[in-house]
Amino acid sequence: MTIISSHNSHNTNDPIDTAIKDAVKGVGKINILIAGKTGVGKSTLINCIFRGELAKTGSGRPVTQNSEEITKAGHPITIIDTKGLEIKDYESIASQLEELIQERSQHHDENKHIHAAWLYIHENGRRVEDAEIALCQMLDKNKIPVVVAITKARSDKGFATEVRKALPTAAEIISVRALKEQIEDGDDIITLKEKGIINAAIKFTI
Numbered sequence: 001m002t003i004i005s006s007h008n009s010h011n012t013n014d015p016i017d018t019a020i021k022d023a024v025k026g027v028g029k030i031n032i033l034i035a036g037k038t039g040v041g042k043s044t045l046i047n048c049i050f051r052g053e054l055a056k057t058g059s060g061r062p063v064t065q066n067s068e069e070i071t072k073a074g075h076p077i078t079i080i081d082t083k084g085l086e087i088k089d090y091e092s093i094a095s096q097l098e099e100l101i102q103e104r105s106q107h108h109d110e111n112k113h114i115h116a117a118w119l120y121i122h123e124n125g126r127r128v129e130d131a132e133i134a135l136c137q138m139l140d141k142n143k144i145p146v147v148v149a150i151t152k153a154r155s156d157k158g159f160a161t162e163v164r165k166a167l168p169t170a171a172e173i174i175s176v177r178a179l180k181e182q183i184e185d186g187d188d189i190i191t192l193k194e195k196g197i198i199n200a201a202i203k204f205t206i
Contacts, residue, residue, distance in 0.1 A: 029111040030077045031104075033097070033144065035135060036120030038084035041151040045120070045176060046070070046079060066093045067100070080114065090131040094138055101142045116171075117146045121163060123153045123175070128166035140169040148173045 036042050066089070070079040080100070085093060104112045117139050119132060139146050148167055150160060153175035163173055 030116070031112070031114050032077060032079055033101070033114050033117040033139075034079055034081045034120070035085050035097070035117065036082075036149075036151075037122070037129070037132075038086065040120040040122040042081065042120050045149065045151060046081070066096055085131060085135065090134070094131075094135055097135075098138055098142065101139075101144060105142070114144055117144045119146055119148050119167075119170070120151050121148060123150050123156070123159055126159060128163055133166055136167045136169060145171040147171060150175045151177075153177050 034042055034046065066084075067080055067082045070081055082093060082097065101114050104114050107113065119136060119139075121128060121132060136146050136148075146167070146169065148163055148170045150156075150163060150173065154177070156175060160173055160175060164170070167173070
């Protein structure tokens with residue numbers, strides 16, 4: 001997967017790296033649960049925020065049948081990435097995630113706790129699935145703050161407002177475009193730049 005980005009992962013002045021370090025300063029290790037349907041751009045956004053191929057297939061340690069733990073040496077954030085919030089398998093996936101959350105919340109080591117969750121929703125779909133609503137409710141019940149990322153954002157047209165109505169317990173809702181994109185408009189080519197990445201990095205540890 002190619003990430004189109006002007007940032008260098010080894011640049012100490014990288015604004016995304018700086019935002020993440022500032023967000024977790026004094027907190028210690030942060031564990032973030034990532035959920036969303038297949039194809040919503042979870043891996044792309046994870047890789048963009050963490051400046052590398054963290055979400056590359058097979059790079060994580062399996063923690064449930066449907067999720068894996070992704071880490072990066074020297075990085076304070078660990079990702080628990082679901083393989084895809086497939087609607088037909090939702091009950092099984094949600095049950096496994098809730099068991100994992102409860103198991104970790106009872107662990108004596110706070111570094112094992114799940115501190116926040118990100119729910120990814122594709123803007124082009126223009127709808128919030130019942131499974132996504134149920135997942136947000138389950139996370140809220142387990143006192144896990146949820147950030148909703150509207151991915152591949154081009155033109156909101158009120159969609160963020162609809163997401164807020166459907167997911168009122170979400171702590172934050174942000175629109176993100178992780179990659180540059182070119183769109184043909186007649187004879188013109190319009191370049192859409194990355195959007196919301198630094199804001200996403202700041203909110204990642206809400």
